Amino acid sequence: MEKLTPKELDALISLLDDTDMEVKNHVKDRIISLGNEAIPFLEKKWEESFNPEIQKEIEEMVHFLQFDLLKERLKDWIKSPDKDLLTGLWILNTFQYPDLEYEKLNADMHQIYFEVWTAFRNDLQPNEQVRIINSVLFNQIRFSANTKNFHSPGNSMMSNVLETKKGNPISLASIYLLVGQKLGLPIYGVNLPNLFVLTYKSKDSTFYINAFNKGLVFSRQDIVNYLDHLKIDPREEYFEPCSNKDIIARYLRNLVMAFEKLGEVEKVNEVKEMLSIVTPEV
Numbered sequence: 001m002e003k004l005t006p007k008e009l010d011a012l013i014s015l016l017d018d019t020d021m022e023v024k025n026h027v028k029d030r031i032i033s034l035g036n037e038a039i040p041f042l043e044k045k046w047e048e049s050f051n052p053e054i055q056k057e058i059e060e061m062v063h064f065l066q067f068d069l070l071k072e073r074l075k076d077w078i079k080s081p082d083k084d085l086l087t088g089l090w091i092l093n094t095f096q097y098p099d100l101e102y103e104k105l106n107a108d109m110h111q112i113y114f115e116v117w118t119a120f121r122n123d124l125q126p127n128e129q130v131r132i133i134n135s136v137l138f139n140q141i142r143f144s145a146n147t148k149n150f151h152s153p154g155n156s157m158m159s160n161v162l163e164t165k166k167g168n169p170i171s172l173a174s175i176y177l178l179v180g181q182k183l184g185l186p187i188y189g190v191n192l193p194n195l196f197v198l199t200y201k202s203k204d205s206t207f208y209i210n211a212f213n214k215g216l217v218f219s220r221q222d223i224v225n226y227l228d229h230l231k232i233d234p235r236e237e238y239f240e241p242c243s244n245k246d247i248i249a250r251y252l253r254n255l256v257m258a259f260e261k262l263g264e265v266e267k268v269n270e271v272k273e274m275l276s277i278v279t280p281e282v
Helices: 006-017 021-033 035-048 052-079 085-093 102-119 126-140 158-164 169-182 220-229 244-262 265-278
Strands: 187-192 195-201 206-210 216-218
Touching (some): 006 021, 006 035, 021 035, 021 052, 035 052, 052 085, 052 265, 085 102, 085 158, 085 169, 085 244, 102 158, 102 169, 126 169, 126 206, 158 169, 169 187, 169 195, 169 206, 169 244, 187 220, 187 244, 206 220, 244 265
Antiparallel strands (some): 187 195
8 A cells, every 4th residue: 555644645635626627536546545544634634624625525535435444344244254243233333433443332232241141140941031131121221112213324323222222123133132142042133024033042942032122022923923914925034043144234225225215325325335245146
């Protein structure tokens, strides 16, 4: 990667208000070719500039570089053997909050895990264990369904959900899933049409959990009835655990819908680009 001194970068940025479009485009390409390391300098220049045109050019370049970094991280995540869910959620989160550190998200999740762990007992039956998790997450910490702003993009941003304690089915289920798996429980995500739920699936016990409804426990037959109500044929995948890749893909589809409802075409296209990295076959 090319290295420039602050003085050289300064000189480059001062050319952004050049009236010659060819010069301007060459300058932008040159700055973007510097990669991520140019971001702090560009942000500093934005603060120092009093020219709205230059500020706009800088904003566009910073966003381009940040989005480029996000896509690289997403590609690395897809190649990783375990596809760690929290890492995937953090990468998505940086789409709206580029400065969010993974460590912050991890620390916030660990605090929630710790609160559940202190109330938890391994020697209990699965339904009792789930009752304890439900009590801590939904009564003590007070996570709840965001029914008022169901389609808000914020529901897909884990930092936002942890802060407001409100989320959609998949974000609340993700918190539940991360806590459950850290406790060593066989809890997994299940991709139902129009609803994301969880399953507790062991040799001796299988049942389902709806994190969007305060951890309501239900059976396989309830899923059959639900699909029947929607006039959808039951497929095996509606009863079985899905992968972390499936979970991230579902988040991205939710985000496409959220930004479409807001009329944010540019963001819709960017999220679709992210989706094509996660599910290139679709």
